[in-house]
Amino acid sequence: MPVAYIGMNSSQLAKSYDKIAAQWNANMMGSDYGISMIERAIQYCTAKRTALDVGCGTGGRITKKLLENGFDLTGIDVSEGMLALARQNHPEVRFEKADITEWETEDKFDLIVAWDSIFHLPLEFQKPVVEKLCRYLNPQGIMVYTFGDAEGAHEDTWLGEKFGYSSIGIDANLKILAECNCQGRHLELDQYPLNHVSVIARKSN
Numbered sequence: 001m002p003v004a005y006i007g008m009n010s011s012q013l014a015k016s017y018d019k020i021a022a023q024w025n026a027n028m029m030g031s032d033y034g035i036s037m038i039e040r041a042i043q044y045c046t047a048k049r050t051a052l053d054v055g056c057g058t059g060g061r062i063t064k065k066l067l068e069n070g071f072d073l074t075g076i077d078v079s080e081g082m083l084a085l086a087r088q089n090h091p092e093v094r095f096e097k098a099d100i101t102e103w104e105t106e107d108k109f110d111l112i113v114a115w116d117s118i119f120h121l122p123l124e125f126q127k128p129v130v131e132k133l134c135r136y137l138n139p140q141g142i143m144v145y146t147f148g149d150a151e152g153a154h155e156d157t158w159l160g161e162k163f164g165y166s167s168i169g170i171d172a173n174l175k176i177l178a179e180c181n182c183q184g185r186h187l188e189l190d191q192y193p194l195n196h197v198s199v200i201a202r203k204s205n
Helices: 010-028 035-044 061-068 080-089 123-135 169-179
Strands: 050-054 072-077 094-097 109-114 137-148 152-158 161-167 182-189 196-203
Touching: 010 080, 010 161, 035 061, 035 109, 035 137, 035 182, 035 196, 050 061, 061 072, 061 109, 072 080, 080 094, 123 137, 123 161, 123 169, 137 161, 137 169, 137 182, 169 182, 169 196
Parallel strands: 050 072, 050 109, 072 094, 109 137
Antiparallel strands: 137 196, 152 161, 182 196
16 A cells, blocks of 8 residues: 655655666557557647657657657656666657756747656645646647546555655646646546546647
């Protein structure tokens, strides 16, 4: 059973991902996990110029899909181990070591992907980070991201390393999106009965 936790900071999260980077890369490079949702999000895009991948890891399937669709892609991640492999896998992409809770940019994006990334943030960062990502969308821009169908925080083990997870739940996420002029276009509990939610939203202006 997961145990209650206060939260992992970005340094702790980076260290855990550094340790599993090679295994993650080997497991996910040929995977199609989440790709149907990414493809759906791309179909909603009225423009396909710029994209941001938050928690891009080593690249792979999502990076390939975005590049195939002509996006000029920026990827950010807290793990230098993951990013080193991403740069080897996709030398044409701009990858940056960054913590999304602190990272700022003047750029705007037609598509933002945060697949299985921001759910690692401590609970108090969920709302401000979703709000930040909404601000970084161009008008009519699309965001696709994942979170938990639950409220609260816990710690669990994956590939032998401890990771923190938190969620404010479906209703709170949809409320934030609406307050940021982003309309929900598609939502799935895509690993039911697991509490894993994927959502696509469009910014109206």
